[in-house]
Amino acid sequence: MIYSLYRGLTTIMAPLISRYLQKRLHKGKEHPTRYAERLGQTNLRRPTGPLIWLHGASVGEAISLLPLINAMRRDYSDYHILLTTGTVTSAALMEKRLPDGVTHQFIPVDRLPYVRRFLDHWRPDVAIWAESELWPNLICETRKRGVSMALINARMSDKSLKTWQRVPGFAKKLLGAFDLCLAQTDEDAQRYRDLGAQNVQCPGNLKYASPDLPVDDAELAQLRNKIGKRPVWMAASTHDGEEVLIAQAHRRLKERLPDVLTIIAPRHPERGPSIAADLRAQSLSVAQRSIAEDLNPACDIYLADTMGELGLFYRLSPIVFMGKSLEPLGGQNPLEAARLNCALLCGPYMTNFAEIMARFAEQDSVMIVHDETEMVKAVTLLLSDEALREEKAQRALKVAVGEAAVLQRTLSALAPFIGGAGRGHV
Template sequence: MKRGSSLLTSYRIGVSLLTPAASGLLLWRRGKGKEDPTRLGERRGHAGRARPDGPLAWLHGASIGETLAILPLVERLTRRGVSVLVTSGTRTSAQLVARRLPPGAIHQFVPLDVPLFIRRFLDHWQPDLALFAESELWPNFVHALDRRGVPLILVNGRLSERSFRRWMRAPKAAEALLSRFAFCLAQSPADAERLARLGAPRVAVAGNLKFDSPAPPADPRTVASLQALTAGRPIWMAASTHPGEEEIAIAVHRALAKRYPSLLTIVAPRHPDRGPEIAAMAQESGLAAARRADGMQPDRAIDLYVADTIGELGLFYRLSPVVFMGGSLVPHGGQNPIEPAKLGGAILHGPHVHNFTDVYAAIDRARGALPVNDARALAGALSELLSDPGRMRTMGRAGIGAVEALGGALERTIRAIDPFLVDLRGGASG
C-alpha cells in the first residue's frame, strides 16, 4: 500500500457514507441557480450523451478559466482523430464551452467526487487517457483512474504557495495522490518544485496554456455597432469584479465624471448573476445604469453599463482601451489579464494578484500594466490614461508583446504527452 493510502481510504469511505447528503447538496445548489436543472444527472455520474467509438481522451477543467485554457489542446487532439470528452463544474463554463468546442468533442458536467457517481461516469465513458487542468486533485477520481489503469496527466499544473502549505500538513496523503499521476506538466518552475516536493514522480515545466489560447471572440457586427453607439466617449472597463470592487468602480466614475462628463464605465462582474445588484447600487449612487442581460444598450444616457452576460468579454475588451482587472483590489488574488492584454488593452490592477503572479509581473515589466493600490490611485491612473490615447496604445502594444513572448506551452504540452497519444491510437502517431 502506498504511503498515505490509509488517509485516502478514510476519505473515500467517509465520502461514500455521505452520498445521500451529496445528492441533497446538488438539489440545494439547483435551487440557488448554481446547477443546470436539465443536466443535474451528470453531476451524479449519469451520462447525457453516448460514448463515441474509438479512443477517448478526457480533459477536465474546473471552471471558465481552466476550461478555456485547455480548448486549444482539445482542438489539437481532435485533429489527431481522438474523440475528446471535456468536463467542467460550473454553468458558466458549460455555456462558453458549448459555443467553442470543435467537432469531435463533447461536454459533460463533472460528477461530484463521490465513488458511486465516479463509477457510473467511468463505466459509461471508459476514457483511455485523462488530463486534469491546473490544480484539480480530487482523491476519489485519482484513485478510480489508477485502479482502472487509465494514465492520468496534470496539464497546465499550478500549485500556489498557500495550497502547498495546506498539503504539507498531510504530506503522505499528498504523495500518495500525486504518485498516481503519470506526468505533471507545470506552468512555472515554482509550481514544478512544489509538485515535486509533494511527491509527484515525473514533473516538467511546460508553461501556461493560457498564453496560447486565442483572444476571446466577438461578433464583428456587434463590435462595430457598439463602437458607433459609443463613439467619442471616454471608456474604461472594470472586468471580472468581486464584491467591494463595484463600489470602487462607481466611486471612480463619480470622481472622473467631473473631468470627463461623457464617461462610460463598463462593469463585468466575475459572477454575472450579480448584475441586478450592481445596477441597483449604481442607481442608488445617482448614476444612470443599464444591464446587458436586459437587452439594454450603452447609449448616451447611460453612465454605467453592467456587462452581465456569458461569453461577451471579447466584445467589451474590444470596446474599452483600458481595463482594470478585478479580484485585485480585494484580497482574492486577481483575475487573469491575458485576454485583455491579447486584445491590446492597457491593464490596471490592484496589489492582490497572487493567483497570477508571474503573468502580472511579465506584463508589468513590459509596461503593459500599471499597479494601483486603492480607489484613489485607480481614479488617478485612469484620468491620466484617458487624456493620453497614445500612452494607452503604447501600453496595449507592450502587453501584446509580453503575452506573445510567454507562449509555446501548447507545443511543449503536446510533445510531452505524445507518447501517451501514440499508445492511445495503437502506435500510430498523429
C-alpha cells in the same frame, strides 16, 4: 489512512451531499436539466473508439484547454474528446466555443458511486487534468482502471503547498497517480516533485497559447457607433463588492470627464440584476446588456452581464481593470485583455497569476492600484494621454504573445503519453 477516511466520509455523508447539491440547484449553481451529470449519469452514448478525457474546474481552466483541444482534434482525429467542468458558467461558455466533435459533461461529485458510474460509462483511455483541482476518489478510481493520467498547466500556490505538506502521504498518493506532470513554472515543478509527482516537466503556462477572444463584428460596430467619441474604460471579471467601488470611481471620473462611460463585466453574469439595482441605488444610469437595455448618451455604466462576450468589450475599451485583485482573492487572467491592445490596471493581489504579472512588471506594462483613489488617478492619466496608453498596451501585448510556443511544447510532452495509451475501447 487519510484517503480511507475521505472515502468513508464521502460515503456516509450521502444525504448531506445530496441536500447540498439540491441547495445549489435552487440557487442556480447547478444546471437545471443536466443535474444528473453531477451524479455520474448521462443520456449520451459513449462514442466508438479511443477517448481522451480533459478536465478543467471552471471558466479559466476550460479556456486554457481550448487551444490544446483544437490541436488534439487535428493531431488525434481518431480519438473522441470529452471535456468536463464543474460550473454552470463554464458549461455555457464551452457550449459556444468548443469545436465540433467534442463532448462536454459536468464533472461528477466526488462520491464513489457517482465516480464509478461516470467512469463505467465513458471508459477514457487518457485522462488529462488542468491546473490544481484534485478530487481524490476520481483520481484514485481512474488510476485503478489503468487509465493513462496527466496533470497539465499545473500550479501550486504557497497556501496549497503548506496544506499538502501537512499530509505528505496523501499528497504523494494523489500526485503519484499521474504518469506525467507539466508545470507552469520551474517553481511549480519543484513543488510538485517535492510532493511526490513523477515525470515532472515545465513547458510553461498554457494561458499564453490562448487565441484572441472571439467577437461579433456587427455587434462591435453597433456599440462603437453608440459610444462615439466618449472616453471609455472597463472593469472586467469583477466580484461581489467591487462593483460599488467601480461606481464610486466612475463618479469621481465624471467630475473631470463628464461624458465618461464605464463598462462593468461581472465574473458571474447571473449577478447582473442585483448589481444593476445596487448601481441604480447610487443614482447612476445603468444599461443592462442581458435584457437589451439601450446604451444611450446618458448611460453612466454599461453592465455587460452576458457570457462569452469579453472579446467584444475588450475591443471597445482601451483601458481594462482586472477584477478580484483589490482584495487577497488571486485576481483574474490579464492575458486576454492584453492580447486585444488594452492598457491594464490591476490591484495588488494577482497571486493566481504571479508568473504572468512578473513578466508584465519586467516590461512596465501594467499599473498597480491599491484603492479607489489610485484607480481614478490611473484611469484619468491613461484616458488623457493617448501615447502613454498605447505604449502600455503595446508592452502588455508583447508579453501576451511572447510565449505562444508553450502549446507546441505541451503537445510534444503529451505525444508519447497519448500515443502509448490503450486504443481498445469500442
